[in-house]
Amino acid sequence: MSQYRIAAIPGDGIGKEVIAAGIEVLDALAARNGGFSFEFESFDWGSDYYKKHGVMMPSDGLEKLKPFDAIYFGAVGAPDVPDHVTLWGLRLAICQPFDQYANVRPTRILPGIQSPLRDVGAKDLDWVIVRENSEGEYSGVGGRVHKGLPIEVAQDVSIMTRPGVERIIRFAFKLAQSRPRKLLTVVTKSNAQRHAMVMWDEIAEEIAAEFPDVTWDKMLVDAMTMRMTMKPGTLDTIVATNLHADILSDLAAALAGSLGIAPTANLNPEGTYPSMFEPIHGSAFDITGKGIANPVGTFWTGAMMLDHLGEREAAAQLMRAVEMVTADPALHTPDLGGTSTTRRVTDAVIAAVQGRN
């Protein structure tokens, strides 16, 4: 029997609530399946840790995480700590050194979920957005001088390297090739950003030659927002820069019905370092402590983690359970227009994985 060691970092706000729910569900699934088990170790890093210690995670944090098979991450961000401190102090402090360069965000409209896209006649959508996760607009390079003065200057430098762009575009072509429609859209802004974005287009042309069976096209990011809303069925796998894909994937999550449903994997595809799995949503302090956070995104994230660990059947089993639950409007949390709670949704998914409903 395989035993997987998972580092759980619940983080802030509803991150704590949804990761607790996710661990319960994954443990129940493992017990039912019998072929594997989990050993979770929890780390209390995040904004509360920052208020006590002045840092979001300890200096040996990465060393602590290295031996784990995967990281199950909640959310970071608190109203009384600046966003760039929480983001750079924990999430990016893990993603970047662990070279989790491929951020993968599947989007589907799950059964029972109302999507604004139904209004344009879309019955369903099935996308995977691949976000470059190691460089680009979020390289952290830049500076600010003459703070507060009329001559103040601030600069964020977007860094794109040939190896960085090649590996993410190749990853996206491979992923597109593994999916039934073998369809890829490469998103840039190469009309206005005439250096790095033009390099993206050129590299896409080069790598496309390695994947003759993949149909692909290029799209400017502004036009892409229209295509996602007006012609969603024409898209399948999508690859974009760190910033562009960040924005497009929030749009995708909203089009799929709620931010509370969408999952993410931050992959180090070579397996040199652990990969990290997290729901797409943030810490959502407006609903923290109310017991109404939608845990579905965290469960779907758990299914992506199972898939990554090689437990394909268990991942599919978990998604079937999740879909049984979303199909029942009585089990929808308030973000989906219902009155259910994190507890009730979690219990229902556990019952479904155990075959009790």
Ligand code: ATP
């Ligand atoms: P962050 O700054 O970390 O991104 P945030 O406070 O901006 O966090 P998000 O979590 O990004 O909030 O989500 C925006 C809004 O969507 C929240 O205010 C919340 O009401 C809603 N929301 C997000 N996730 C969930 C969820 N899992 N369940 C229910 N509602 C959610």
Ligand code: MG
């Ligand atoms: Mg937010």
